[in-house]
Amino acid sequence: MSPNAHITSHRKHRRPATQSWVVRTGVAGGVLSTLAVAGTASAATATAEKPAEATQEIPAFNAALSTSIAQSAVATQQAATDTQIRAQVDEAVDVAKAQAKKVKDEAERKAEAERKAAEAEAKRAEQDRASRDSDRSDLGTKSTSGSSTGSSSHASGNAATLVSFLEAQVGKAYIMGATGSSAYDCSGLVMSAYNQIGIDLPRVSQDQSTAGTQVGLDNLQVGDILYWGPAGSAYHVAVYIGGGKFIGAQNPSTGVVERSLSYSPPTGAVRVM
Numbered sequence: 001m002s003p004n005a006h007i008t009s010h011r012k013h014r015r016p017a018t019q020s021w022v023v024r025t026g027v028a029g030g031v032l033s034t035l036a037v038a039g040t041a042s043a044a045t046a047t048a049e050k051p052a053e054a055t056q057e058i059p060a061f062n063a064a065l066s067t068s069i070a071q072s073a074v075a076t077q078q079a080a081t082d083t084q085i086r087a088q089v090d091e092a093v094d095v096a097k098a099q100a101k102k103v104k105d106e107a108e109r110k111a112e113a114e115r116k117a118a119e120a121e122a123k124r125a126e127q128d129r130a131s132r133d134s135d136r137s138d139l140g141t142k143s144t145s146g147s148s149t150g151s152s153s154h155a156s157g158n159a160a161t162l163v164s165f166l167e168a169q170v171g172k173a174y175i176m177g178a179t180g181s182s183a184y185d186c187s188g189l190v191m192s193a194y195n196q197i198g199i200d201l202p203r204v205s206q207d208q209s210t211a212g213t214q215v216g217l218d219n220l221q222v223g224d225i226l227y228w229g230p231a232g233s234a235y236h237v238a239v240y241i242g243g244g245k246f247i248g249a250q251n252p253s254t255g256v257v258e259r260s261l262s263y264s265p266p267t268g269a270v271r272v273m
Contacts, residue, residue, distance in 0.1 A: 162193055167241075169189060170256050171255060172255055173256075174252045179191060180192045190208055193239055194272065208234070212225065212271045217261075220240050227268055236248070245259065246259060
């Protein structure tokens with residue numbers, strides 16, 4: 001035992017083992033905590049840096065994708081617009097074709113209807129004249145004998161000139177509105193014939209049927225104008241040439257012909273010379 005052991009002030013104070021362990025543990029914990037904080041900071045720094053790099057790359061990718069999508073959308077829209085325009089153009093063309101065909105068909109139908117109506121009217125008129133009763137046929141025969149004297153008394157002069165001109169026109173064409181010299185309609189032929197002897201007549205058959213003095217069909221003379229239909233509304237005219245015959249521009253099928261009164265008995269007659 002040391003001589004100074006009993007002196008309290010000279011004894012070295014011992015720390016409890018537990019306290020020493022706590023201190024050591026605290027120091028170690030502090031070191032570990034520091035390391036942990038440092039590691040966490042490093043990890044945070046790395047984590048922070050990595051998204052930054054990703055942030056720098058992603059915008060470039062998104063911009064390219066957006067441009068591609070926009071271009072694709074524009075192309076799709078343009079294609080749709082072109083398709084719509086083509087459809088509208090095709091539809092307009094179809095409508096125009098349909099309208100043109102309709103107009104053409106209507107014009108052809110109208111022309112055909114008019115042609116058939118004209119033919120039917122001419123046929124009906126001829127049938128009506130042909131189906132007149134026997135008294136009218138007898139009247140034509142009587143007019144032949146009754147006009148013989150008249151014909152012989154006018155065998156020269158204006159009557160002869162008139163008949164000669166008319167006979168020269170037989171066989172020429174019938175054309176509506178024509179007045180010679182290669183074609184006539186009925187009133188055009190009558191007017192042209194009378195022009196040969198200096199007599200002016202109205203142009204149409206309705207007026208020619210009232211241009212002179214009305215005479216009976218049983219007292220006809222060469223040069224008398226024959227008409228078919230009511231006086232003032234006649235639809236056909238010709239010229240009596242004697243011998244129970246007349247010359248007239250009959251219709252488009254026959255042209256200028258010479259016919260007997262019995263073939264188509266007239267309604268009446270007028271004398272202008």
